[in-house]
Amino acid sequence: TKRRRSRSASPASLSPPSTHKLAFSATASTAGPSPAFQQPTQLISFSYTPEREFEFTDSALRYLVQPPRNAQLAHAYDRWERRPERRSRIDGLLRALSAARAKRHPALASGVGVVAWRGVMTRILTSPYEEREGWDLNVMCVDGVLYFEEHLSDARLREKNDIEPRHRLQTYFGYAFESYCTSHTPGGANVPQNPGDPPGWGGDVDTNVQWCSVVRTKLGDTRMIIGGEVDCVREKYTGATDTFVELKTSLVIRGPHDEVKFEKKLLKFYMQSFLLGVPEILVGFRTPAGQVSTTQVFKTVEIPRLVRGKPHAWDPTTCLRWGNAFLGFLQAQLKGQPERDVWRVRFTPGMGVELRLLDAAEVDDVVAGEERVGFL
Numbered sequence: 001t002k003r004r005r006s007r008s009a010s011p012a013s014l015s016p017p018s019t020h021k022l023a024f025s026a027t028a029s030t031a032g033p034s035p036a037f038q039q040p041t042q043l044i045s046f047s048y049t050p051e052r053e054f055e056f057t058d059s060a061l062r063y064l065v066q067p068p069r070n071a072q073l074a075h076a077y078d079r080w081e082r083r084p085e086r087r088s089r090i091d092g093l094l095r096a097l098s099a100a101r102a103k104r105h106p107a108l109a110s111g112v113g114v115v116a117w118r119g120v121m122t123r124i125l126t127s128p129y130e131e132r133e134g135w136d137l138n139v140m141c142v143d144g145v146l147y148f149e150e151h152l153s154d155a156r157l158r159e160k161n162d163i164e165p166r167h168r169l170q171t172y173f174g175y176a177f178e179s180y181c182t183s184h185t186p187g188g189a190n191v192p193q194n195p196g197d198p199p200g201w202g203g204d205v206d207t208n209v210q211w212c213s214v215v216r217t218k219l220g221d222t223r224m225i226i227g228g229e230v231d232c233v234r235e236k237y238t239g240a241t242d243t244f245v246e247l248k249t250s251l252v253i254r255g256p257h258d259e260v261k262f263e264k265k266l267l268k269f270y271m272q273s274f275l276l277g278v279p280e281i282l283v284g285f286r287t288p289a290g291q292v293s294t295t296q297v298f299k300t301v302e303i304p305r306l307v308r309g310k311p312h313a314w315d316p317t318t319c320l321r322w323g324n325a326f327l328g329f330l331q332a333q334l335k336g337q338p339e340r341d342v343w344r345v346r347f348t349p350g351m352g353v354e355l356r357l358l359d360a361a362e363v364d365d366v367v368a369g370e371e372r373v374g375f376l
């Protein structure tokens, strides 16, 4: 904060903020091969404890188990330890990256181009097909490396914390499904802890607890460090991404309209898992009241084929082309700019992105009231 404040007095910040645009139209028609995407390899993993303490352990790692038939996802809703919605900071990821660097991880021998949480990269890459939700990012370019952080406005943050009870329950359904589908020990069956717990309940939901994997991968010519939460592993933890499993819930498909909705949603499921190298997604199809009626395993690599040729189809190569153009655009704009500058990228659905330099007051807002490790 101190360093940034001192920069705000420098003459450069007195010049008007510059704005640069990248429209979808500039990249959409570019046919030709898709930029290559390298299979992600894990650099390091870490956990958040129930006290929300960061630790370099696998204490929060969980193993896949078969959920019981007709699992009730509203179970123990009143016992949910809910982590308040916060601005998701890059600090934990930077700590993990520093630790990997200190251990001289061989995968870090060559230069890195981008550091970001998986959620941010998913938003960027799926934006060609996003029809409703815009997003904002904060970006810094330090030593040629782009660091991304999601930016939630105060209003958006309040909205997320004041969601309707019905929506909050639906969110809980996703976490309750994780409880039924996972166990603390490999091959272990879940033994309920409380007298009222149903068979197979894996313990009350605490959304402070997370197990995260940090991977290295490459899109086109840009090496990327991506961190993200992994729901569980199948049977054993190998230290690689090959046993990772993503868990999802979705409404039971009752007709063609639901099917279209689900197949559109598959883009997010796909990209989220693809970026971290997660090979399998287990979907629990639930009733509106939260009873799981069926489960289905999707192999991540096979998902694009399921939608190909349909009127509502999406194409991952469009996403990768856009992502590659987006990164190239930022690299070109930010190269040679002062390293302490913080930039804001705004995505508008159907249009593209706009990049502008934040002024000193806005940068102070970005860091306000937070203990930061900092970008370096």
Ligand code: A3P
Pocket (backbone or CB within 6 Å): 170, 171, 172, 173, 174, 175, 177, 231, 247, 248, 249, 250
């Ligand atoms: P479902 O996806 O099963 O509904 P993730 O699937 O990424 O592991 O996230 C676990 C759960 O967190 C989700 O379960 C959902 O309930 C909630 N969640 C994740 N991202 C969300 C978002 N952007 N908005 C609301 N809830 C979200």
Ligand code: MG
Pocket (backbone or CB within 6 Å): 229, 230, 231
């Ligand atoms: Mg998850």
Ligand code: MG
Pocket (backbone or CB within 6 Å): 231, 246, 247, 248
């Ligand atoms: Mg999940």
